[in-house]
Amino acid sequence: MIDLSNMQVAVVVIVLMLIHLVIGLPLFIVLAMGSLSLMLLTGAYSLSSLSTTLFDSLDSWALLAMPLFILAGEIISRGRIARDLVGLGEALVGWIKGGLGMATIFGCFFFAGTSGSSSADTATIGKIMVPALKDRGYDKSYAASLAASGGILGVIVPPSLIFIIYGIATGTSVGDLFIAGVVPGLLIALGLCIANYVVCSFSNWGANERSPFSGSRALSAVWQARYGFGAPVVILGGIYGGFFTPTEAAAVAVFYVLVVELLIVREVRFSELGSIFLAASKTTGILAPIIAFSILFAEVLAVLRVPGAIVEAFTSYGTGPILSVVLIVVMLLIVGCLLEPIAAILVIMPILFPIGAQLGFDQVHFGVFVVATLSVGFITPPVGINLFAAAAVSGEPFMSIAYKAFPAFCALILVCFVIAFSPSLILWFR
Amino acid sequence: MQTTSYNNGFIRFLDGPFVKIVVILAYAYFFLIILSEVFMRYFFAHSTNWGEMTARYAFVYFAYIAAAEAFRYDEHIRIDLLPNRLGQTGRRVLETYSDFLCVLISIAVIYYSIRLMDIQQMANIRMHALPLNMSWAQAALPLGWGLMIIRIMQRVQRRFFPKPLSNAELAT
Numbered sequence: 001m002i003d004l005s006n007m008q009v010a011v012v013v014i015v016l017m018l019i020h021l022v023i024g025l026p027l028f029i030v031l032a033m034g035s036l037s038l039m040l041l042t043g044a045y046s047l048s049s050l051s052t053t054l055f056d057s058l059d060s061w062a063l064l065a066m067p068l069f070i071l072a073g074e075i076i077s078r079g080r081i082a083r084d085l086v087g088l089g090e091a092l093v094g095w096i097k098g099g100l101g102m103a104t105i106f107g108c109f110f111f112a113g114t115s116g117s118s119s120a121d122t123a124t125i126g127k128i129m130v131p132a133l134k135d136r137g138y139d140k141s142y143a144a145s146l147a148a149s150g151g152i153l154g155v156i157v158p159p160s161l162i163f164i165i166y167g168i169a170t171g172t173s174v175g176d177l178f179i180a181g182v183v184p185g186l187l188i189a190l191g192l193c194i195a196n197y198v199v200c201s202f203s204n205w206g207a208n209e210r211s212p213f214s215g216s217r218a219l220s221a222v223w224q225a226r227y228g229f230g231a232p233v234v235i236l237g238g239i240y241g242g243f244f245t246p247t248e249a250a251a252v253a254v255f256y257v258l259v260v261e262l263l264i265v266r267e268v269r270f271s272e273l274g275s276i277f278l279a280a281s282k283t284t285g286i287l288a289p290i291i292a293f294s295i296l297f298a299e300v301l302a303v304l305r306v307p308g309a310i311v312e313a314f315t316s317y318g319t320g321p322i323l324s325v326v327l328i329v330v331m332l333l334i335v336g337c338l339l340e341p342i343a344a345i346l347v348i349m350p351i352l353f354p355i356g357a358q359l360g361f362d363q364v365h366f367g368v369f370v371v372a373t374l375s376v377g378f379i380t381p382p383v384g385i386n387l388f389a390a391a392a393v394s395g396e397p398f399m400s401i402a403y404k405a406f407p408a409f410c411a412l413i414l415v416c417f418v419i420a421f422s423p424s425l426i427l428w429f430r
Numbered sequence: 431m432q433t434t435s436y437n438n439g440f441i442r443f444l445d446g447p448f449v450k451i452v453v454i455l456a457y458a459y460f461f462l463i464i465l466s467e468v469f470m471r472y473f474f475a476h477s478t479n480w481g482e483m484t485a486r487y488a489f490v491y492f493a494y495i496a497a498a499e500a501f502r503y504d505e506h507i508r509i510d511l512l513p514n515r516l517g518q519t520g521r522r523v524l525e526t527y528s529d530f531l532c533v534l535i536s537i538a539v540i541y542y543s544i545r546l547m548d549i550q551q552m553a554n555i556r557m558h559a560l561p562l563n564m565s566w567a568q569a570a571l572p573l574g575w576g577l578m579i580i581r582i583m584q585r586v587q588r589r590f591f592p593k594p595l596s597n598a599e600l601a602t
Binding site for chain 2: 016021023024026027029032033036047050051052054055058059060061063064067068071200222224243244247248250251252254255274277280281284285286288289290337338339340343367380383
């Protein structure tokens with residue numbers, strides 16, 4: 001039986017948290033305030049466990065993969081691997097109508113195989129491709145929107161920071177999530193390419209760019225980009241070959257990209273290492289307190305049985321599976337519009353995860369579906385991180401890029417429904 | 431007008447390269463330890479029992495110090511639609527309220543962490559792989575959140591008592 005007074009307190013606190021979030025308080029302060037208020041007002045969770053939870057939530061072997069994948073992404077974004085991967089994309093699909101736009105998306109796809117961050121993906125590929133796209137007659141805002149939407153692949157194609165966070169928050173195998181992200185990554189890339197093809201057909205952007213497909217050029221591009229394939233092979237092969245845990249695979253991937261960029265292609269200098277470590281530390285510094293307090297918040301909510309009550313309310317309406325998935329998609333799109341997706345996953349999973357279980361979702365499948373849907377928020381205003389990254393590298397206005405990203409938004413929504421209703425596509429490896 | 435804060439020697443020390451070096455060293459430490467554990471396992475069929483543990487503890491120190499540094503550069507995730515539409519006074523009120531809440535939270539974290547460290551000292555709770563008291567690992571919290579209070583105070587100081595940059599600072 002749910003303690004009604006505790007539930008009422010929880011509702012009031014959650015409403016207050018939403019108000020504090022909207023007026024612009026940092027997310028981790030909102031989560032901390034909510035957790036501490038619930039602990040004080042309900043007495044259901046002792047305040048003395050505050051320090052234990054904040055320590056234990058970060059004292060996690062699996063979580064160590066996060067800063068290491070961020071570091072790997074930071075290194076390759078400054079080196080040659082990214083450029084070679086874009087060249088490969090261009091050689092493979094450059095002959096199709098809108099081919100350079102597709103090459104941007106495939107560049108993001110290949111880059112995502114080493115980087116786990118969507119904004120790094122957007123900024124790195126955007127820096128290379130936006131000027132090239134503009135030279136070949138594409139609208140500059142549209143070119144930036146291609147980098148922004150392709151950047152979403154950074155968190156779907158393994159390794160993915162969001163999958164690591166989801167895995168820790170829900171107790172799901174990070175390795176399984178990584179392998180399950182491969183097919184959705186391909187589906188999203190395909191969806192974005194089709195959207196780009198349609199846009200280019202109507203607008204005639206990039207009409208004069210096409211050169212016939214050349215097998216020797218494609219082979220030469222594959223050879224040129226050979227170092228870019230090493231990290232994904234180390235990560236996925238290492239995890240699934242049983243050689244490494246995801247955390248160890250992340251460290252080996254960092255070692256690999258360091259050796260390639262410092263010693264083999266020599267695009268990164270030893271003197272840059274300090275600034276690379278500092279730049280990578282910023283992302284962890286932003287995420288760490290959010291992770292710690294969201295775990296505390298989830299524990300407090302669980303003690304108060306709030307997630308159970310929400311599941312009960314959700315299922316009592318007797319909505320069928322299709323309507324339930326539509327409701328979840330709408331909710332995730334709204335949350336994704338307002339919150340950075342990594343933060344959003346930590347905030348909503350305590351509530352959403354039991355609903356997924358109730359609907360009969362496998363937890364790996366549910367994770368991929370939720371992450372893919374939330375990731376649409378990377379290209380929706382007002383807090384579309386990829387839009388900010390694309391605006392920064394292209395110099396185009398934020399809202400103009402957001403408007404031009406609308407075809408990609410539609411394609412992504414369609415792919416999210418395909419992911420939701422095709423568990424066998426996602427869980428092919430089982 | 432560009433401004434700076436009134437810094438005493440200790441704050442200048444914290445604003446200098448020291449904290450950055452600590453962050454880089456902690457980051458490099460857990461990267462190298464994890465990597466060396468993998469290499470030792472495959473090439474020497476050996477691994478230490480302290481490597482994984484110290485990597486995790488280095489990460490906790492690193493994460494909370496980096497979180498405090500994110501305050502220094504105002505990088506924490508927030509929805510800034512409303513603050514961007516407010517005037518300077520409104521923004522100041524909101525930012526001060528946010529800083530006040532964060533200081534309260536930091537004090538609570540530091541208080542309960544020090545209490546826990548006391549218990550760990552008294553009960554002589556040891557790390558499982560090293561002959562050290564567990565309170566040395568737990569100290570990451572008061573250290574990180576203490577630095578956070580300092581960074582918040584610097585922000586408040588800059589907000590209400592801005593000081594123009596000196597010619598030397600402007601030149602750099």
